[in-house]
Amino acid sequence: MRVTQGTFSFLPDLTDEQISKQVAYCMRNGWAVNIEYTDDPHPRNTYWEMWGNPMFDLKDPAAVMYELGECRKVHKGRAYIRLSAFDATAGWESLRLSFITDRPENEDGFMLERQEVAGRSMRYTTRAYATDKPVGARY
């Protein structure tokens, strides 16, 4: 399966040149770009690990691509990596763009657990197969 979180998951994986252009777009808008990675792709896992702090005040996308390269050296193939852009404008103060740049070789997907309760009602739990394994051995 393919996790389709993020803005560009339905397109073929972005090349570095394409990623760099998206970063340039964020910088033109004055947004700080953040790199995050995780081995738990649950749709409600909000807090992926931060690869350093969000990068403020940079002039050129190369700086973000450099950090992305550093992050890939450690996590590529073993975790999901995404870029997120923060807008500090009043009334926003949240993300304006967030997309996956790298994903594990094999995406294990999710188990949907159902618990039958009163009447025909159902309680649902989504569980990533990867998180059945211990940290470090997931992908």
Next chain:
Amino acid sequence: MDMTTPAIIDIKAAFEASGVGPVLEQLDRDLVGLAPVKRRIREIAALLLVDKLRRDNGLTAQPPTLHMSFTGNPGTGKTTVAARMADILHKLGYIRSNHLVSVTRDDLVGQYIGHTAPKTKEILKKAMGGVLFIDEAYYLYRPENERDYGQEAIEILLQVMENRRDDLVVILAGYADRMERFFTSNPGFRSRIAHHIDFPDYAPDELMQIAEYMLRDQNYRFSPEAKDAFRTYLDARMQQPHFSNARSVRNALDRARLRQAVRLFETRDQALTVDDLMTLGPQEILASRVLAPKPEQAA
């Protein structure tokens, strides 16, 4: 390329389109002296322009190495020229944004374990797309202290200079002799530097001209006697230790302006003209300790 009917490449048009011409002219106009520096910059600009044409025509594939070293005594215009160099590189399309980040060792090297790498990377990221100017670069290397964190900064720097040549141009600057020793102990740098520019000290006439430009920019001028006095001052100051060319001129003029203000204030009963406000008199110069007739010790 078709070898039978050689295509005409219009280097003049390429030069004009780049917009580098006006930058070079402005460099000639604005900066006093520095003839060998200006010559080197023209050479580098020509090389880069031709290299670009060669690449456009498929004759070279590799982007050239652009890292530089600027050597010379303090106050010889290294930082100013570095900013102009960023402008030239930007106009020729070798860097993406026309910006220069100027740092020293303290900006790159941390105080404790684990501090240096993030600090260095932060600076590198801020400079990416433009030019990183490291003044007195040799302070990065302190052989006397084997646990010095400078070595960590050097390694990251070398890596980026090699692997991300498209993203960053590094200019190392400092005294010629110390840079030479630095390169000897860190051959990695020498091999990655493509262009060396040596900044000579200014001649006394050039320093006079610099002084007059500086005053003009701030709407001041010398009276004729003050001008003579300043020439005398310069001759004396250049013989003393810690002379730093244009920087020393600027400091001397700052002090002279202060003395002029004090003089005008103390004679406040007399009527003042705009001319008085603009003019530095000889007394402002002659009051300098450099010219004080005292037994062989000036500071």
Next chain:
Amino acid sequence: MNVVAPKRTGRYDAGVMKYKEMGYFDLDYEPKDTDVLACFRITPQDGVDADEAAAAVAGESSTATWTVVWTDRLTACDKYRAKCYRVDPVPGNPSQYFAYIAYDIELFEPDSIVNLSASIIGNVFGFKPLKALRLEDMRLPISYVKTYHGPATGIVVERERLDKFGRPLLGATVKPKLGLSGRNYGRVVYEALKGGLDFTKDDENINSQNFMHWRDRFLYCMEAVNRAQAMTGEVKGTYLNVSAGDMEQIYERAEFAKELGSTIIMIDLVIGYSAIQSIAKWARRNDMILHLHRAGHSTYTRQKSHGVSFRVIAKWMRLAGVDHIHAGTVVGKLEGDPATTRGYYDICREQYNPQALEHGLFFDQDWGGMRKLMPVASGGIHAGQMHQLLHHLGEDVVLQFGGGTIGHPMGIQAGATANRVALEAMILARNEGRDYLAEGPEILAAAAKTCTPLAQALNVWKDVTFDYASTDTPDFVPTMTPA
């Protein structure tokens, strides 16, 4: 007025006098920052003076009745009288006028659209001396805006909850509107969500009929949502319509939606303003996004001469606290002039709306920090229009492709995928700085090379457009400045 007044000597003598002379008309009145302002389009009956008609509207929408009453004198009556402070002829339409009326804030109960609307549009629209009357726009003072809670969730928090940023959201209304059983209905939801949509939607008249009772719909839909979520790793939702015959049932349905873990519920505009404000407060308390389907609005918003402009409804709904509102597509099958639609979208999404007559906005409107409302574009739109949709409607919008998903030749999943790929390709191109509006067809064609469903969608709907003249267009062209 065609009323013959007996000879009078004082303002409070018994009898009938002109509204203009009763204190409802004062061209020198300077509206206060705290006044509620309204702009009406009035069409007086033949022979009725425009100023008197305007004063009558002010009077009838505030304290006046047809005759003088002495009980006015027990009140600080001048404060409670609305004042018509300006009357302008409508450009290019000699029979109509814009009447600007100011109302003291003390005329209104806080946090009550019911009271606001009963005052402003309660009686006056049937007033005989007018052929027609339309409420064009209102300026709600910030002091009054602050008495409302505003959208239960708002655009920013909705995006945070859904973890979807930087692109319009995608939805589809389940079709056919009527007749699907719960089991079949859930199939459409699953296919559309798994194929790439973020939301599916009940239609306005899907409530609880014999072919599908509401609990069945909710149960099958939530099975579909959860299954699609597990298959994609992405947050999904379906707007469960909780509209019902009484408020008790609305709450019951909303509670069941919450129990099943739905992120979003929906209501129809026809449930009424009190019900909307109640369910909006419930939604805020229960972490629920609230979608509003503007069912019925065209009966009074569409004709330019009479009724209430949709921009006023949009303002009221932002105050009332819904999170989504259908606000037009520009390019789709339903009414929507681009400039007028732009005005609606600005009302939903901006913190401050400056006066923009060319977009139909007659007043500056400050929303303070009130949360933003996500406009929804629905009706006759398809993947081939993606560049135009993005250009006209921007990024913070839900694009609802009902037919454009379910009608895909290769099935619902393929239809959903076509829409999502078209959207992501367009956003990518826009962010790269390309002229996506001009290059739209090429961008879509390039994306279709690696996405067969998109290629098929572009082929099937390539020539579908809905190019009819709009009835509700601005009266002002961009170069005009207010008189």
